[in-house]
Amino acid sequence: MGSRSSVSRFDRARRLASLPAGSRGVVVKVLRDNVGRAERLAALGVTPGARVRVLQRFPGFVFECDQTELAVEPEVARAILVDVREPHGSGRGTALAVTRRWPY
Amino acid sequence: MSCPRALAGPVLDQPLLKLRRRPLRIALVGNPNVGKSVIFGRLTGRYATVSNYPGTTVGVTRGRAMIGAEVCDVIDTPGVYALDGVLTEDEQITRRVLGDGDADLVVQVADARNLRRALMLTWQISGFHKPMVLVLNMVDEARARGVDVDRNRLERELGVPVVETVATEGRGLSELRAALAEARTLRTFPDTGKDHARWAHELAEALRRFRPRALARAQEVLARAVREPLTGLPILAIVLYALYLFVGVFGAQTLVGLLEHGLFQRYLNPAAIALATRFIPVPLVRDFLVGEYGLITMGVTYAIAIVLPVVATFFLMFGWLEDSGYIPRLAIFSDRIFRMMGLNGKAVLPMVLGLGCDTMATMTTRILGTPKERLIAILLLALGIPCSAQLATILGILGGISFAALLTLFAVVLVQMFLVGFLAARVLPGGRSDFILELPPIRLPDARNLLTKTALRIRWYLGEAVPLFLIGTALLFVLDRVGLLGLLIWGARPVVTGLLGLPPATAQVFVMGFLRRDYGAAGLFQMAHAGHLTGVQAVVALTVMTLFVPCVANFLMIIREQGLRAGLSILGFVTVVAVATGAALNHGLKILGVTF
Numbered sequence: 001m002g003s004r005s006s007v008s009r010f011d012r013a014r015r016l017a018s019l020p021a022g023s024r025g026v027v028v029k030v031l032r033d034n035v036g037r038a039e040r041l042a043a044l045g046v047t048p049g050a051r052v053r054v055l056q057r058f059p060g061f062v063f064e065c066d067q068t069e070l071a072v073e074p075e076v077a078r079a080i081l082v083d084v085r086e087p088h089g090s091g092r093g094t095a096l097a098v099t100r101r102w103p104y
Numbered sequence: 105m106s107c108p109r110a111l112a113g114p115v116l117d118q119p120l121l122k123l124r125r126r127p128l129r130i131a132l133v134g135n136p137n138v139g140k141s142v143i144f145g146r147l148t149g150r151y152a153t154v155s156n157y158p159g160t161t162v163g164v165t166r167g168r169a170m171i172g173a174e175v176c177d178v179i180d181t182p183g184v185y186a187l188d189g190v191l192t193e194d195e196q197i198t199r200r201v202l203g204d205g206d207a208d209l210v211v212q213v214a215d216a217r218n219l220r221r222a223l224m225l226t227w228q229i230s231g232f233h234k235p236m237v238l239v240l241n242m243v244d245e246a247r248a249r250g251v252d253v254d255r256n257r258l259e260r261e262l263g264v265p266v267v268e269t270v271a272t273e274g275r276g277l278s279e280l281r282a283a284l285a286e287a288r289t290l291r292t293f294p295d296t297g298k299d300h301a302r303w304a305h306e307l308a309e310a311l312r313r314f315r316p317r318a319l320a321r322a323q324e325v326l327a328r329a330v331r332e333p334l335t336g337l338p339i340l341a342i343v344l345y346a347l348y349l350f351v352g353v354f355g356a357q358t359l360v361g362l363l364e365h366g367l368f369q370r371y372l373n374p375a376a377i378a379l380a381t382r383f384i385p386v387p388l389v390r391d392f393l394v395g396e397y398g399l400i401t402m403g404v405t406y407a408i409a410i411v412l413p414v415v416a417t418f419f420l421m422f423g424w425l426e427d428s429g430y431i432p433r434l435a436i437f438s439d440r441i442f443r444m445m446g447l448n449g450k451a452v453l454p455m456v457l458g459l460g461c462d463t464m465a466t467m468t469t470r471i472l473g474t475p476k477e478r479l480i481a482i483l484l485l486a487l488g489i490p491c492s493a494q495l496a497t498i499l500g501i502l503g504g505i506s507f508a509a510l511l512t513l514f515a516v517v518l519v520q521m522f523l524v525g526f527l528a529a530r531v532l533p534g535g536r537s538d539f540i541l542e543l544p545p546i547r548l549p550d551a552r553n554l555l556t557k558t559a560l561r562i563r564w565y566l567g568e569a570v571p572l573f574l575i576g577t578a579l580l581f582v583l584d585r586v587g588l589l590g591l592l593i594w595g596a597r598p599v600v601t602g603l604l605g606l607p608p609a610t611a612q613v614f615v616m617g618f619l620r621r622d623y624g625a626a627g628l629f630q631m632a633h634a635g636h637l638t639g640v641q642a643v644v645a646l647t648v649m650t651l652f653v654p655c656v657a658n659f660l661m662i663i664r665e666q667g668l669r670a671g672l673s674i675l676g677f678v679t680v681v682a683v684a685t686g687a688a689l690n691h692g693l694k695i696l697g698v699t700f
Contacts (some may be wrong), residue, residue, distance in 0.1 A: 036190035040540050043185035045221040047301040049309075059333055060436035060449065062543070067217035067249060069327065069543040071436050071449065076538050 014084055016052065016063065017077035024053040025082040027065075037079060044070060052082060127168070128176045130284065131207035133198060133229060135222065136183025137544050138215040139241045141165075142271040143280070144180035151560060152180050154553055155426040156544045159183065159453060159471040162194060164201060171284050179207060182470075187228040193470045202232045209287050210236040211280070216246035216268070219253055219312055223304035226262070230290035236264050237287045239280060243268045245545065250315040258311050263291020272550060327546045330433050340434070347421055352499035355417030360500055364409040376400045388585075397584055403577035406626040407570045412562075414496025419561045420554070422460055422492070427549035431456050432541060439539050445522065446480050446529025447472070448539035454481050458489035460561070462654040465489070466661045473537025479670065480528045482662055486653045487678050488521035493569060493622030494654070498646055501625075501632045505639045509700040516647050520685055568657065569620060576619040580612065589615075603687040604648065605694070606641050607631075613645070620655035639700030644690045651682035 013028045027050045030038045045066050046052070055062040055069070061077045063070055130147075132140040136158030144152050148167030153160055165180040181201050182194035191199065201207055212229055214222030222238070229236060240246075240253060259266040265283035269276030329335040377394045384390045394401045425431055432453065439449030450472060458465035462485050469481040490498060502510040529536075583589040589612060593600075596611035604610075613631065617624020628645055631637050637645065653659050653675055663671035 034538065037538050037540075039186060039189040040538060042301050043221070043224065044540065044542060045218060045224075047220075047224075047305060049302075049305045050220070055328070056332055060439050060539075062331060062436060066220060067215075067246075067251060068221070069545075071433075071439070071539070071541045071543055073439060073443070073448065073539040076540055 012083050013081040015078050016054070016080040016082050017061065017074050019054050019082065019084065021054050021056050023084060024051065025084040026051055027080060028083045029081040031079040031081065033079065034075075037076065041076070041080070044068060046070070046080060052080075126177075128171075128174060128209060129179060129207050130169075130171075130176050130209045130211055131179045131181060131201050132211050132213055133181050133202065133225075134183060134213035134239075135185060135215065135218070135225060136542065138183065138213050139271045140183065140213045141180055143211070143213055143239065143241070143269070143277075144178060146271055146274055146277050147171075147281075148178050151556055153557060153560070155423075155557075156429045156547055156549075157426065157432045157453065158542055158544070159194070159468060162467045162470050164197065171281055184225070187225070188231075192473060202229065202234065207234060209284065210234045211239060211284070211287075212236055213239045213241055216240040216243045216253055217249060217251050220304050220308040223307055224300055226290065227300040227303060233289055235287035235289055237280070237283045238262065238264055238266045239276075240266060240268045241271050243276075244270045244273075252313045252315065254311045254313070258307075261307060261311070264288055272553075323546050327433075327543075330430060330546065331436055331543075333437070336433075336437065340437070343425070343430070347418075348499070350421050351414055351418045351495070352503050355414040356496055356500040356503060359413035359417070360410055363413060364405070368405050368409045373401050373405065392578075392581055395581070397577055397581040399574055399577055402580075403574045404570075406623060407566075407573040410500065410626045410629055411493045411496050411569065411622055412565070414499065415492045415565050416558070416562050418492040418495065419460065419558045419565075423554045423557045423561075424549050426557075427547065427554060429544040429546045432543050435539075435541050441522070442525075443536070443539070444529070445484075445525030446532070446536055447477050447525070448536060450539060450541050451477070451481050454485065455489060458485045458491065459495060460492050462486065462489055462491045463658045463661045466658060466665060469665070474534055476532050476534030477536060479532060479534075479666060480525055482666060483528060483674055483677075484521050484525055486658065486662060486674055487524055487651055487681065488517045489654075490517075490650050491622065491654055493565070493620070494625050494650065497622055497625030497629045498650070501629050501642055501646060504632070505642060506700050509639055509643050512643055512698075512700075513647055513650065516685065516689055517650055520651065520681065524681065569622070572620050572656065573623055576616050576623050579619075580616065583615075599683060603683065603690070604644055605690045606645050607636055609636070610641075610645055614649070614652075617649050617652055618656070620657075621649055621652055622655075624649050624652075640690070640693050640698065643693070643700065644686050647689055648682045648686035651678065651685055653678050 019025070027046060027048055029048060030041050030046060032038045045068055050065050053064045055064055060071050061074055063072070063077070132144055134140050137156065141152040141154045141161055144150070144165065144167060145154070147169040150165075150167040152165045159182070161180060161182045163182065167178050167180070169176050169178045179201055181198040184195045184198045187195065187199050187202070202210065210229055210232070212222070212226060226238065240255065246253070255266050255268055265286055267276055267280045267283050269280060271277070330339055373394070380390045380394045384393070391398065393399050396402070434456065435449030435452045438452045442448055442451045453471065454465045454468045457468050465485050466482050469478045469485070472478050472481055498513065499510070502513060580589065583592065592615065593608050593611040596614070597608055600606050600611045600614070601608055609631070610628075613624050613627035616627050625646065628637070628642070628649065632642050659671065659675060662674055
């Protein structure tokens with residue numbers, strides 16, 4: 001993430017709500033189109049740089065951010081922009097658990 | 105926190121015995137559901153309710169603790185996501201504890217797994233310039249999930265003591281006590297150029313190591329099963345059925361049968377009557393104690409024999425569900441429905457808690473984001489959610505009639521709640537907040553916490569409900585003697601018999617129901633057992649009772665939270681809806697020819 005310019009980062013960014021279950025990525029931006037939404041999410045750890053993984057989309061959108069499981073409404077998931085990672089992409093050295101495939 | 109350093113710390117350089125105008129105040133602050141109340145209990149020896157979901161603590165709890173040679177006040181605060189920006193009522197409470205000079209020292213409790221989030225809060229706490237200690241709690245769970253935090257480096261970076269604990273087992277608590285002596289303000293106050301999220305992120309990334317996780321696989325699988333619709337809905341059905349079996353059948357039928365028919369009707373009441381006839385010569389006093397509206401034969405019998413067994417079984421099962429982390433996951437399924445009612449999935453917490461006690465749940469609505477959401481939730485709690493004691497009598501009466509009767513009652517109440525919520529969402533001014541809910545980890549409940557919590561709640565019920573039962577009985581006795589009861593029954597006749605199709609005597613039960621819904625329902629229970637109610641009448645009477653405002657205590661709580669005007673409006677509205685629904689149900693069932 002460090003060497004990439006912010007422009008190319010945004011090209012690859014997708015809305016969290018559009019991702020299928022099981023996909024993972026890194027938050028690049030949280031849209032501030034609703035008062036207090038970005039602050040709420042930030043307090044739960046959803047800030048640029050945070051690693052996320054989509055757990056389920058229906059009946060409610062559930063994703064994991066860091067070590068926290070969060071349930072949100074679709075509107076909120078649409079406001080989170082994520083840089084999608086390949087399953088075995090180049091994570092940072094510390095990110096062992098993130099690049100590992102899940103048993104399901 | 106090693107002892108040599110503690111001895112060299114700034115506090116113990118001063119005289120051992122320090123005279124203060126008031127005890128040192130230590131505030132426990134942190135994100136929701138990180139274990140503040142457990143640490144509070146460990147420090148003070150007082151039990152603050154502990155559950156496995158955010159928002160268990162509403163309002164502050166204070167207790168005394170001996171730290172070293174000093175008596176300190178410990179303040180347990182509601183969990184906060186943030187202390188700056190748009191705050192919920194709970195967060196404002198915590199902010200006030202930190203801000204108004206109330207706290208001298210801050211202990212930030214953090215979930216060791218979520219260092220980033222903890223540090224964001226650390227930054228905000230540091231803005232209050234109070235000496236602090238950072239506690240990384242639940243290090244055992246963090247390790248099991250493959251997360252390690254470099255405590256020593258964190259301590260150096262922040263310049264405040266950092267203590268690792270497993271509070272539920274008491275591990276690390278003596279280290280925490282020692283560390284309190286060297287609490288200080290954040291040394292490296294982050295440079296102002298970066299925002300605090302960035303600072304927290306970078307620091308957490310630098311100090312945290314992830315290992316491929318070894319344990320916690322079972323937790324993952326369970327959490328997933330509970331949350332996905334294909335497995336989650338059957339699990340919900342099983343949970344509800346188990347609740348029905350344990351509370352409705354075992355509690356409301358087996359235990360109540362044993363206590364009411366066995367103990368009270370066979371031994372205690374006859375004995376009380378015999379003693380009273382023998383030793384109390386004044387008939388008025390005798391009747392007051394053991395007559396038709398006698399304190400013992402009615403008040404105590406209702407409270408102990410009919411309601412207590414169900415309340416106890418309910419609290420036990422409910423506590424288990426609370427501690428397992430299951431309840432917040434219901435929000436995933438209910439979010440869409442709640443959104444139509446001007447709320448969001450988060451509202452499932454106060455609603456389910458209302459099944460325990462509507463009065464406490466009315467306080468819990470503080471976790472909701474906007475004033476409008478709070479008002480709707482409080483209204484719905486008052487309208488439709490039967491509390492444990494009332495659930496008791498409902499299950500006791502209708503369980504004896506038929507399952508269809510039970511389903512009818514719950515269907516009518518749920519539809520009514522939905523309609524009222526749907527309309528309120530459109531009529532009331534204000535907005536809805538986003539649905540963003542943290543799901544606590546799935547855990548196997550700790551037996552000791554479960555038993556302590558249940559025992560405490562039963563004691564609370566006995567202290568809260570039994571006096572009201574006795575006051576209610578005394579009131580009925582007086583009304584009966586002065587002849588007002590007859591007048592009341594006669595006056596309510598057009599509504600009770602005309603609209604609702606119930607026996608005239610039901611009016612007195614509704615009077616009791618205003619004091620406490622469950623007390624009224626217990627009256628219905630006796631009427632039903634004596635064969636004075638048909639199936640339809642029982643369903644109608646219970647529906648009306650369920651839709652009533654729960655009890656005087658709840659009414660007072662509504663006034664406290666929303667003001668007198670809103671309180672009276674809710675009371676009036678709920679009463680009209682209750683009677684109207686009862687009338688419609690009565691006529692509907694008659695037209696359809698349903699008899700149960």
